[in-house]
Amino acid sequence: xxxxxxxxxxxxxxxxxxxxxxxxxxxxxxxxxxxxxxxxxxxxxxxxxxxxxxxxxxxxxxxxxxxxxxxxxxxxxxxxxxxxxxxxxxxxxxxxxxxxxxxxxxxxxxxxxxxxxxxxxxxxxxxxxxxxxxxxxxxxxxxxxxxxxxxxxxxxxxxxxxxxxxxxxxxxxxxxxxxxxxxxxxxxxxxxxxxxxxxxxxxxxxxxxxxxxxxxxxxxxxxxxxxxxxxxxxxxxxxxxxxxxxxxxxxxxxxxxxxxxxxxxxxxxxxxxxxxxxxxxxxxxxxxxxxxxxxxxxxxxxxxxxxxxxxxxxxxxxxxxxxxxxxxxxxxxxxxxxxxxxxxxxxxxxxxxxxxxxxxxxxxxxxxxxxxxxxxxxxxxxxxxxxxxxxxxxxxxxxxxxxxxxxxxxxxxxxxxxxxxxxxxxxxxxxxxxxxxxxxxxxxxxxxxxxxxxxxxxxxxxxxxxxxxxxxxxxxxxxxxxxxxxxxxxxxxxxxxxxxxxxxxxxxxxxxxxxxxxxxxxxxxxxxxxxxxxxxxxxxxxxxxxxxxxxxxxxxxxxxxxxxxxxxxxxxxxxxxxxxxxxxxxxxxxxxxxxxxxxxxxxxxxxxxxxxxxxxxxxxxxxxxxxxxxxxxxxxxxxxxxxxxxxxxxxxxxxxxxxxxxxxxxxxxxxxxxxxxxxxxxxxxxxxxxxxxxxxxxxxxxxxxxxxxxxxxxxxxxxxxxxxxxxxxxxxxxxxxxxxxxxxxxxxxxxxxxxxxxxxxxxxxxxxxxxxxxxxxxxxxxxxxxxxxxxxxxxxxxxxxxxxxxxxxxxxxxxxxxxxxxxxxxxxxxxxxxxxxxxxxxxxxxxxxxxxxxxxxxxxxxxxxxxxxxxxxxxxxxxxxxxxxxxxxxxxxxxxx
Numbered sequence: 001x002x003x004x005x006x007x008x009x010x011x012x013x014x015x016x017x018x019x020x021x022x023x024x025x026x027x028x029x030x031x032x033x034x035x036x037x038x039x040x041x042x043x044x045x046x047x048x049x050x051x052x053x054x055x056x057x058x059x060x061x062x063x064x065x066x067x068x069x070x071x072x073x074x075x076x077x078x079x080x081x082x083x084x085x086x087x088x089x090x091x092x093x094x095x096x097x098x099x100x101x102x103x104x105x106x107x108x109x110x111x112x113x114x115x116x117x118x119x120x121x122x123x124x125x126x127x128x129x130x131x132x133x134x135x136x137x138x139x140x141x142x143x144x145x146x147x148x149x150x151x152x153x154x155x156x157x158x159x160x161x162x163x164x165x166x167x168x169x170x171x172x173x174x175x176x177x178x179x180x181x182x183x184x185x186x187x188x189x190x191x192x193x194x195x196x197x198x199x200x201x202x203x204x205x206x207x208x209x210x211x212x213x214x215x216x217x218x219x220x221x222x223x224x225x226x227x228x229x230x231x232x233x234x235x236x237x238x239x240x241x242x243x244x245x246x247x248x249x250x251x252x253x254x255x256x257x258x259x260x261x262x263x264x265x266x267x268x269x270x271x272x273x274x275x276x277x278x279x280x281x282x283x284x285x286x287x288x289x290x291x292x293x294x295x296x297x298x299x300x301x302x303x304x305x306x307x308x309x310x311x312x313x314x315x316x317x318x319x320x321x322x323x324x325x326x327x328x329x330x331x332x333x334x335x336x337x338x339x340x341x342x343x344x345x346x347x348x349x350x351x352x353x354x355x356x357x358x359x360x361x362x363x364x365x366x367x368x369x370x371x372x373x374x375x376x377x378x379x380x381x382x383x384x385x386x387x388x389x390x391x392x393x394x395x396x397x398x399x400x401x402x403x404x405x406x407x408x409x410x411x412x413x414x415x416x417x418x419x420x421x422x423x424x425x426x427x428x429x430x431x432x433x434x435x436x437x438x439x440x441x442x443x444x445x446x447x448x449x450x451x452x453x454x455x456x457x458x459x460x461x462x463x464x465x466x467x468x469x470x471x472x473x474x475x476x477x478x479x480x481x482x483x484x485x486x487x488x489x490x491x492x493x494x495x496x497x498x499x500x501x502x503x504x505x506x507x508x509x510x511x512x513x514x515x516x517x518x519x520x521x522x523x524x525x526x527x528x529x530x531x532x533x534x535x536x537x538x539x540x541x542x543x544x545x546x547x548x549x550x551x552x553x554x555x556x557x558x559x560x561x562x563x564x565x566x567x568x569x570x571x572x573x574x575x576x577x578x579x580x581x582x583x584x585x586x587x588x589x590x591x592x593x594x595x596x597x598x599x600x601x602x603x604x605x606x607x608x609x610x611x612x613x614x615x616x617x618x619x620x621x622x623x624x625x626x627x628x629x630x631x632x633x634x635x636x637x638x639x640x641x642x643x644x645x646x647x648x649x650x651x652x653x654x655x656x657x658x659x660x661x662x663x664x665x666x667x668x669x670x671x672x673x674x675x676x677x678x679x680x681x682x683x684x685x686x687x688x689x690x691x692x693x694x695x696x697x698x699x700x701x702x703x704x705x706x707x708x709x710x711x712x713x714x715x716x717x718x719x720x721x722x723x724x725x726x727x728x729x730x731x732x733x734x735x736x737x738x739x740x741x742x743x744x745x746x747x748x749x750x751x752x753x754x755x756x757x758x759x760x761x762x763x764x765x766x767x768x769x770x771x772x773x774x775x776x777x778x779x780x781x782x783x784x785x786x787x788x789x790x791x792x793x794x795x796x797x798x799x800x801x802x803x804x805x806x807x808x809x810x811x812x813x814x815x816x817x818x819x820x821x822x823x824x825x826x827x828x829x830x831x832x833x834x835x836x837x838x839x840x841x842x843x844x845x846x847x848x849x850x851x852x853x854x855x856x857x858x859x860x861x862x863x864x865x866x867x868x869x870x871x872x873x874x875x876x877x878x879x880x881x882x883x884x885x886x887x888x889x890x891x892x893x894x895x896x897x
Contacts, residue, residue, distance in 0.1 A: 025397050025566035025592050026338045027389040030382040032269065034371060035338035038330020039260030041591050043618045045625055047184040050177050050255040051078045057167045057257075058093055061103045063320040066166040066270040068108040068587075070159060070571075071120040073180040073201065074128045075226045081184070081197040086224065090179055095132050098139030104299045104318055106310070108273055110160040111145030121230060128227075130304045140299060142307050144277050146585070161584035162273070162341075163571045164266055169324040172263035174339075174589050175255030175569050176410070176558045181230075182206075182251055187630035188659070189250035189553050189856060191524035193243035194637040200226050203241040205249040205551065206467040209797040210239035211733045215537040242730070244528030244538070244639065245799050245832075247551040249467065252520060254408065254557040254622070256569045256589065262337035264328050268363040269339065269587060275309045275361070276350035312362045328366055334595030335614055340389035342572055342579060342586035348387060352379055386581025390572045390588050391436055394579070397562045397590075398441045401456075402609045403602040404685040405442070406619055408461040408557035413481045413575035414439035416489025422870055424489065427481075428576050436579045439485055443496025446514045450500045455604040457514055457685045458493075459693075460486070462860060464519040464552040464712050465719070476719040480868055486517055487862040494862075513690060517860040518697055520553035520626065521704055521711075523849055524658050525842060526800075527639035530829045531732035540648030544731060544819055545832035547800040548807070548845045550708045553856055558588065561619045564602060564611035564684075567591045591615065603686030620681055627677075627696075627855035628662035651815040658846055662855055670854040671695045697859045703852035707845050710801050717867030728799030729791045731828045737791045738827030742784065749780045784824050802834040807848070809841035 026035045044050040055078040058065055073090070080088035087093075097103050107129065109122045126143040133140055146160035164174040177183050182204030184197075193203050200214075200221060210231060214222070218240070222228055229238030241248070299318045302308050315321045343351075352359060360376045367375055398405060415434045416424045428434040442458055449456035462482060468475040487494050497515060498508035528545035529538040558578075560568045570588020577583030596613025624630050636657035644653070664677035671692035680689045704711045710725035729737075753773060760769045802808055812820070812831075816839060819831025833839055 025393065025400060025562065026590050027340045027393040028396070029392045030385060030387055030389070031338070031378060032341045032343070032387060032389055033262070033265040033339040034367075034375070035336050035590070035592075036261040036265070036330075037336050037594070038333055039258050039262045039335040039337045040331050040333025041256055041258040041335040041337065041593070041614050043614070043621060044173075044175070044255040044257055045618075045621055046186055047177060047251055047253060048186045050173065050175070050253075050257075051179075051184055053257055054165055054173055054179075055079045055088065055093065057165070057171050057173070058097065061097060061101070061167050063102070063168055063318055063323055064104045064106070064166075065097075065168075066106055066108075066164075066267065066274075067179065068160070068162045068164050068270060068273065069178045069180065070110045070161045070163060071122070071178045071180045072107070072109055072125050073227065074125050075199075075201075076179050076181060077184070077199070077202070078179070086199070086221075086226075089225070091129060091132065091225070094129065094141050098132065098137050098141055099134075101138050102318070103139040104320075105139065105141035106270075106274060107141065107143040108160065108162075108270065108277070109143060109145045112159075121227075124227070133304065140302065142302065142304055144274065144307060146273065146277050158577060158583050159585075160273070161571050161578070162269075162587040164270075164587060166263060166266045166270055169264050169267045169320070169327040171257065171259045172266040173255055173257050174266065174571075174587060176253040176556050176571060177255045182249065182554075183253060183556075185251040185253075186635060187625045188632065188635045189252075189520075189522045190636050191247035191250065191522055191549055191551050192526050192637040192639050193241065193246075193248050195243055195642065197637075198243075198248060200240065201230050203243060203246075203248060205241055205247065207249065207469060208241055208246050210241055211730045211795070211798055212240050212242050212531065213237065213536050214240060215531075216535060217537075242528070242531070242732075242798065243642075244526055244531075245545060245547060245730075247524065247526065247549040249551050250522055250553045252408070252553050252555050252557060254559045254569055254618075256591070258333075258335065258337060258589070258591075259327075260331040260333050260335075260337070261328050262339055262589065264324060264366055265339040266587075267324065267327075268361070268366065269341065271310045271363050272351040272361055273347075273585070275311070276347065278307055278309050280350060312365065324366055328368070334593055336592045336594060338393070338590040340393050340568075340570070340588050340590055341387055342390050342581050342584065343387040344582050344585075345384055345386050347585060348383055348385075352383060388579060388581040390568070390570065390586060391438075391579040391581075393568055393588075393590050394438065394560055394574075395441050397560060397566055397568065398438070398445050400566075401445055401562045402607060403455070403563045403604055404457045404459070405445075406459045406461075406559075406561040406622075406684070407574065408555055408559040408622075409574045410463060410554075410556050410558065411466070411478060411482065411573040411575045411578075412438075412460065412462055412485055413478070414485045414493075415491065416481075416485045417491030417495070419484035419488040419490070419492075420870060422484065424484070424491075434576055436574070436576050438574050438579070439491070439493045439496070442493055443491075443500070446497050447500035447503075450497075450504055450506075450514070454607055455685045455687060457516065457603075457690050459516050459518065459684070460493075461518045461520065461555055461557075461857075463555045464521070464860065467554055471720040471723060476865065476868065477870070479719065480865060480870055483862060483865070488866070512694060513687065516690065516694055516697070517862065518857045519860045520555060520856045521550060521700070521858045522553055522659075522856055523548060523550045523704070523707075523853070524636065525549070525639060525654055525656075525846065527642075527654055528832065529643065533732050533735040533828050536732060538642070539829075540643035540646045542819075542829055543643075543651050543815055544830065545799070545839075546654065546842055547840050548707065548803060548842060548849075549800050550704060550711060561615050563609045564600065564616035564619055565592065565609065566612070567615040567618055601683065603683035603689060619684070623681060626857055627667065627680075628659070631659065631661055633657040633660055651813065655843055655846060658849075660850065666854055667692070667696070670699060670852075693857065694859065696854050697857040700853050700855070701858040701861070703849060704858060707804050707807055707849060708801075709804060712861050712864045714861045714863040716861075716864050719865040719868055723797070725801035726797040726799075727789065728801070728832065728834075729788050729795035730798040731830065731832065734788070734791045734795040735826075735828035737795065738787060739825045741787050741791070742823075742825040745780060745783050745787075749776060752776055787824060788827075799832055800840075802838070803840050803845055807841050807845040808834065808838040809844070810836060810838050812837075812839060 497511040530542040572578035572586035593612035593614040674692035675688040
């Protein structure tokens with residue numbers, strides 16, 4: 001059932017890459033690296049797990065550590081979160097390593113354009129880390145920034161986007177995780193911000209308006225070495241989220257760790273990227289626009305200002321060569337791994353220095369001798385072409401899929417025909433069309449299974465929208481393109497499936513038998529305490545709000561799994577800028593295990609497939625996590641604990657935890673008895689599994705929509721309709737406005753009352769004056785009550801909206817009733833109440849959600865924003881990772897969803 005695959009060179013067929021049972025999964029066009037056996041691969045399905053493993057590997061380093069990131073935070077805590085001295089910060093880990101051991105640390109970051117429109121702060125991060133070096137240190141760290149790629153139509157839009165680490169050539173990490181803020185998450189996907197674990201910028205939610213300044217104890221953290229709050233502008237300092245009323249945005253990502261020959265390929269990639277930047281910088285410094293060979297020097301002689309190429313002589317000098325030779329030998333691992341990349345032709349030329357002839361990078365010498373000539377030929381043949389390895393491997397995996405395809409990706413933009421006035425052949429990276437063919441290939445493969453009458457399913461897991469302010473064009477236009485690729489476009493994925501069904505004279509509505517599109521979401525409880533309007537310190541003796549909140553779980557993974565047999569994990573999203581080679585530089589690993597090879601019925605008993613241990617366990621572990629089997633209820637943070645830690649005379653503790661661990665019986669009942677959990681886990685393409693997942697995800701979506709009016713849903717015509725629900729002012733910021741408003745209203749009332757009293761007996765009777773005063777007092781009271789809605793847009797968008805009517809209550813606890821008696825001019829200390837002096841009914845809402853939400857999957861609202869006006873320009877894909885709202889003024893309106 002496999003579609004024909006191109007065969008171009010023996011270099012791609014040297015190691016039994018073609019299986020008679022499950023097809024060809026590897027890149028076989030212009031490969032950066034060969035698929036190599038003898039690798040041990042470990043899955044890292046959460047930021048918590050990945051950070052811990054990377055920290056351990058760094059501490060074990062003998063000679064070198066290579067790190068590449070799109071964004072890095074020098075103060076991100078890799079471990080020891082909650083320790084008052086914060087020793088797990090990246091900068092402190094690097095400092096402790098190079099102080100005592102001759103370890104060379106080299107870091108490659110994306111160098112953002114002047115003005116840093118995407119908020120990565122790379123220049124500040126590079127400066128802070130480079131400043132670690134001391135003359136008496138045994139090792140050294142140097143950070144270089146790769147400027148935006150210049151091979152494309154618009155150089156500002158494209159970037160170095162690889163995310164990986166290599167330690168001594170023997171162990172490598174690769175995936176979607178940057179060593180940066182927000183990436184640390186656990187299987188609980190907790191929304192409540194624990195200030196001991198999420199310090200300053202780790203209070204991460206790019207879609208939320210940040211209004212509060214640092215409290216005194218947070219300024220002490222900056223003095224200790226943490227970064228100032230991001231998002232500042234020329235008018236003032238950056239702002240922070242308020243952990244009492246705003247949720248963090250949980251993060252879903254996948255990283256992997258591997259040791260063996262493929263780790264050396266990761267080393268080769270780093271060295272080539274590093275050397276090309278050093279050569280380019282040196283060329284510009286000499287005002288020569290040709291790439292020159294930079295003489296190598298011993299690492300001990302390098303400086304931040306004058307870094308050297310990392311070549312064979314450099315590696316020999318620092319004693320790294322024996323480690324690399326040893327790492328090239330197969331390890332006791334059974335995984336076949338191919339390192340694949342997206343790199344532009346311009347960058348390939350920079351990597352293979354040209355001076356009248358091609359100069360082959362000397363890292364090829366690390367390969368077994370029998371493969372060196374083939375790789376040299378591949379390098380020569382690839383010059384002048386974009387390297388689109390990841391796209392090629394993805395297409396081969398899709399063409400080989402016999403039971404299912406599972407995709408988690410941050411962006412999903414592919415050729416979609418036309419949608420409204422937008423033609424996908426006229427937009428894209430260079431306004432000449434979206435070039436990647438993922439939607440077409442998925443559609444063809446599904447159509448082949450429809451024609452064959454076999455069970456087959458594609459699971460597509462995406463964010464509900466890109467991170468950032470949904471009113472920003474750079475956010476919603478990307479999401480509009482994703483919806484066009486999936487649903488709205490004439491050649492969308494759903495359109496392709498419907499056409500195939502129609503051709504077989506079947507109901508097009510049966511497309512759901514072949515495709516499920518999912519988001520992920522969570523809920524929690526936060527408790528707000530009054531903050532001093534000047535210092536922003538919390539007063540734990542004065543609670544002013546309790547809220548049930550929700551937030552999307554941000555899908556940042558770049559993952560494809562096929563038939564429990566092959567997996568692609570890396571940095572590349574499913575869009576042109578990541579896949580076609582003429583956009584961002586990307587890297588990924590194709591993993592095909594030779595251990596635990598089993599012929600399995602994955603839901604199509606007539607056509608069993610050959611499954612493999614790594615891909616099989618990766619998919620199963622992700623589903624166990626996403627369905628809530630991996631969560632530990634004790635790990636949810638109780639927001640009232642902040643007051644308890646301060647020994648405050650706080651009101652009653654909040655009901656806790658908000659969620660419980662999933663059980664197999666709960667899955668069976670919540671799926672309307674469509675399938676037992678073991679069936680879902682074992683048979684991903686079985687019709688009962690598909691129905692069960694869609695039923696659970698649909699029920700979850702309806703439960704969220706019932707409790708939270710602001711949740712995106714079908715029927716919301718415009719993307720920013722969700723923002724209309726965020727209208728409550730933030731007390732600490734609005735306090736002065738409330739005080740001024742009360743004083744102004746009081747002055748007006750007293751002035752009118754004085755004028756009336758002066759005219760009693762002079763045309764106004766005492767009875768009339770009394771009536772006028774009573775009416776004026778009533779108007780005054782109403783004006784005071786409506787004052788919060790007139791405090792100005794800059795204070796709105798922070799306090800969570802009212803819940804659905806059923807989940808609001810006027811039965812206030814004593815401390816809530818007391819808080820409502822606080823004078824309006826003391827607005828920062830008033831209890832937050834909604835229309836009719838109601839508050840969130842925490843117990844009722846949480847009990848409903850516990851009873852109706854299972855796991856974290858929700859069906860994606862495919863018709864949300866269908867009324868958006870796109871005529872003014874869905875021109876190209878605007879941003880990677882962080883949306884541009886990170887660099888907006890902190891007083892902008894908008895909040896998270």
